[in-house]
Amino acid sequence: MKYFSFLLVILFCSSCSKSLEEKCFIQENENYFNGSEIEEPFDMEEIIKNKPDYLEITKLKKYRSFKIDSIESSNIRYDLQKSERYLKDQDSIYSDFNDKFFNQFEYSFKQISGNSKYALGRNGLGYWLLEIKNKKASAYFLGLSFSHYYFNKIQGSPIIQDGFLQLEGSLVKIVKVSGLPGYDDYSVLDDGKLFKIKLEDLIKDSDQDGFNDIFENSFGLDPDKKDTDDDGIDDFHDHNPLFKSEKNKFTELYEDLISQHLGIVKENLDKMAYFILPYETDCDYFKNIDPDAKVLIMPTEKSEQPYYVQVTDIFNGGYSKFKKDDKNPNLFYIHESGGGGIIDYSVEFKNGVWILKNIGGIVS
Ligand SMILES: [Ca+2]
Ligand SMILES: [Ca+2]
Ligand SMILES: [Ca+2]
Numbered sequence: 001m002k003y004f005s006f007l008l009v010i011l012f013c014s015s016c017s018k019s020l021e022e023k024c025f026i027q028e029n030e031n032y033f034n035g036s037e038i039e040e041p042f043d044m045e046e047i048i049k050n051k052p053d054y055l056e057i058t059k060l061k062k063y064r065s066f067k068i069d070s071i072e073s074s075n076i077r078y079d080l081q082k083s084e085r086y087l088k089d090q091d092s093i094y095s096d097f098n099d100k101f102f103n104q105f106e107y108s109f110k111q112i113s114g115n116s117k118y119a120l121g122r123n124g125l126g127y128w129l130l131e132i133k134n135k136k137a138s139a140y141f142l143g144l145s146f147s148h149y150y151f152n153k154i155q156g157s158p159i160i161q162d163g164f165l166q167l168e169g170s171l172v173k174i175v176k177v178s179g180l181p182g183y184d185d186y187s188v189l190d191d192g193k194l195f196k197i198k199l200e201d202l203i204k205d206s207d208q209d210g211f212n213d214i215f216e217n218s219f220g221l222d223p224d225k226k227d228t229d230d231d232g233i234d235d236f237h238d239h240n241p242l243f244k245s246e247k248n249k250f251t252e253l254y255e256d257l258i259s260q261h262l263g264i265v266k267e268n269l270d271k272m273a274y275f276i277l278p279y280e281t282d283c284d285y286f287k288n289i290d291p292d293a294k295v296l297i298m299p300t301e302k303s304e305q306p307y308y309v310q311v312t313d314i315f316n317g318g319y320s321k322f323k324k325d326d327k328n329p330n331l332f333y334i335h336e337s338g339g340g341g342i343i344d345y346s347v348e349f350k351n352g353v354w355i356l357k358n359i360g361g362i363v364s
Contacts, residue, residue, distance in 0.1 A: 024250070024283035026323045039302075041173035042311065044189040047148045048171075050307070054201040054214070055144065062156075063192035066170040069152040070186070094119065097130060100137035102271040105130065109159045118160050120151070120167070125276060125314055126218075127151070129165055129202060139274050140202045141215035145312035147174050149195065150186060166196045174313070184313070210236030210273075218308035219278075219296050236273070242297055245290035250322075253347055253354050257319060257336065258291045260356065269293055278314050283321065322347075333359075 042050070051057065076082045091098070094107040097119055105121030105128065112118075121128040127142040127149075142165075151169040159165060170193055172186040204213045209226040216223040221241055226234040228241050235241040245251070258277070259266065269275065269292060276294040281287065287297050298305050317338010325331035330349040336342065343361035347354050 018282070020284055024285055024321055026321045030321075041175075042148060043173070044171055047189070050311070052143055052214075054197055056196040058194045058196070060168060060192045060194050063168060064152050064154060064156065066150060066152075066172070066186075066188040066191050069154065070150075073153045096132065097121075100132055101130065101139070101274070102268060104272050104274050105139075108153070109155055111158050111160055113158075113160060120159060122146075123274060124316060125274075125278065126308075126312060128274070131203075138203075140212045141218060142197065142202070143214040143218045143308055144195070145308060147312050148172065150188075151195070160199070163199050164196045165199060165202055166194055168192075168194055207235075209234045218306060220298070220306040220309075239291055239294050240289055240297065241294075243287045246288040247290075248285070249349055249354075250285035251289045253334075253349075254286050254289045254319065255291050256354050256356060257334070257345070258289070258293060258295070261336065262293055266292055278309070278316075279318050280315055281318065286319070336361075 048057070076086050090107065093110060096117065097105070097107050097110070101121070105123050107119045107121055107130070110117065110119045115134055117132040119130045121130045121139060125141070126146060127144060128139040129142065131138045131140070148171060149169060150172040151167045155168050157166070157168075159167060170191045171189045173189055175185040175187050202212065202214065205211065206213050206223050207226045211221065213223040215221070216228075216235070219242075221235050222228040227238070228235050229238070229244050231238065231244045233241075262269075265272075265275070276296055278296045278298060279286070280298050280300045282300050289295070298309050302310050315338075317336070320335035320337075323333040325333070328348070332347050334345050334347060336345065341361060344359050346357045346359045348357075349355075
């Protein structure tokens, strides 16, 4: 029995007992590429069992089926002329939202009621209710994973009604296309649903830091504390709200890599409050960065991640551990994946700065 519990401790603590050296640098016989495993998607019972308390799901008598809705929207996507016209229409319909949110979201279902304008927004993290009220723009996170919830492209009624956000759609599961990360397909588990969230629950921001409670709970921030990591910067303005930043040569290297990856987005970051990059890492140097763009840094162990992060495929790439050069102690190799390809860098610390060199990779 003693032996058994000892084994359990080791199993559960495999990441926490690792040294900084092991968490940040490739060890002998360790693979450079960290392939992510594909997990079995949830079935309907599991989705319902795990659904958030604030979400009501009812059955619609008359509805647009998942099949019809998704076929029509993929017809637009794969027809060049149709998709160009669609994008042009979108630009003109949502110009007011683009002014306020600066192209951070894909928009749908614009609605004007009283002195408020609403739309549903989608970005890399998920769905948001967008509101422009008396010229003030706010975004409220829905906390509903696109791996489980599908909203019809055409809605039968206005999305804001009687104090609720209501969306027609289906419960779905992701069908991964093997070898093509990002090219996910969906299959329907249950059609003809109405998803309702009370606006009061959705806009609730207990600590008044600018992120709604649902967002904070979805990503492991503290909904009752403006400044989760106690670094003096409130969650909404903190570029790394979960960890205090530290300055050393390796945090600087990660900051340089992310900065390089951002490209032209970098010039407009101050207008993009909801542009947030999620990363998975256990390396403390990476966790303690103070980057140009906002980041949310999650543990690599799934069971340690917040539920929303566990079930939603939000990670769009990241960085490998450092590989040390055999001879030069200031020379390392690192592998970047995501954002349209993979890049191998050699990085050398010389006269107090990092010199990054692209030494290969694949552009997809
Ligand atoms: Ca908040
Ligand atoms: Ca907070
Ligand atoms: Ca902070």
